[in-house]
Amino acid sequence: MAESYGVIGLGKFGFHIATELLKQGKKVIIADKNEAAVREIADLSNSVFILDSSDILALKEAGFSNLDFVIISIGENIESSILTLMALKEIGVKNIIAKAITPTHGKILSKLGASKVIYPEREAAQHLLANFITNPEIETMHISHSLKIAKIKITRSLVGKSPKDIAQSLQNNQEYNIKIIAFKRSNQMEWSFDTAKETPLFENDRIILLGQSNQIDNFKY
The missing domain is CATH 3.40.50.720 (NAD(P)-binding Rossmann-like Domain)
Known part of the structure; x- marks a missing residue:
């Protein structure tokens, strides 16, 4: 039956x-x-x-x-x-x-x-994030009508700062409501979500930021 x-x-x-x-x-x-x-x-x-x-x-x-x-x-x-x-x-x-x-x-x-x-919303978000992380051609992606995630390459202004430094700087900046959610070394394949690490980042390392779409688009670093 x-x-x-x-x-x-x-x-x-x-x-x-x-x-x-x-x-x-x-x-x-x-x-x-x-x-x-x-x-x-x-x-x-x-x-x-x-x-x-x-x-x-x-x-x-x-x-x-x-x-x-x-x-x-x-x-x-x-x-x-x-x-x-x-x-x-x-x-x-x-x-x-x-x-x-x-x-x-x-x-x-x-x-x-x-x-x-x-948990369909959480599972959908995890799938979306996994696709974003593993696809080198995608630099930004909308995850809702108002939120966006972006991969950003570490430039000279951020060299020497740790993920924790960047997280604290973003938290203290009232102009932006943006969070760092992951980072990756240029010589490594895997992304790390331990953004409390104090290890300094180097040029061409990458970070992933999450925030309001307009703030991500206008983010200066």
Whole structure:
């Protein structure tokens, strides 16, 4: 028998999960308390519900108790995420995959019986950063509409300064809200994320900075 799925929460992550499952021809029950979010996906499925996902009766009536897997993809509302997990456990759902916002949130979800806890934003950011670091042709990259990371080659003005010196200098500079997040020696392959190191940097070493896009673009060093 084909596996059946539920998706609760239609933010970006939940919407993409739901639409991908539907494309694969899976049986999917979808729910969100936001009518506008439900309307966006209603044309793709007949099993879309506007409901309070902490309401046990509403979940049962929608059919969530009969599903093999349920994915909780509730955004910033940690309380709602936790109450939803508890309600799903109460109606007998065995396999619950829950999205967490913070490590503490994730630990609570695990303690309450989530089968798997995922951190999609963190994992996406790690993947993006890994691609940025390993691709020598990319010098700057937007990671959101307002944030950018940039690889910068150490020039004479920074020679002799350590990653820690640069971090402190940036912290003390009220003109910029920029952080150093990694550095690499010119003769080494690996990047180091230990920006508290006091070892001096040399010309042609590189650092990675994170900050507001306009500040990165106008950064002078």
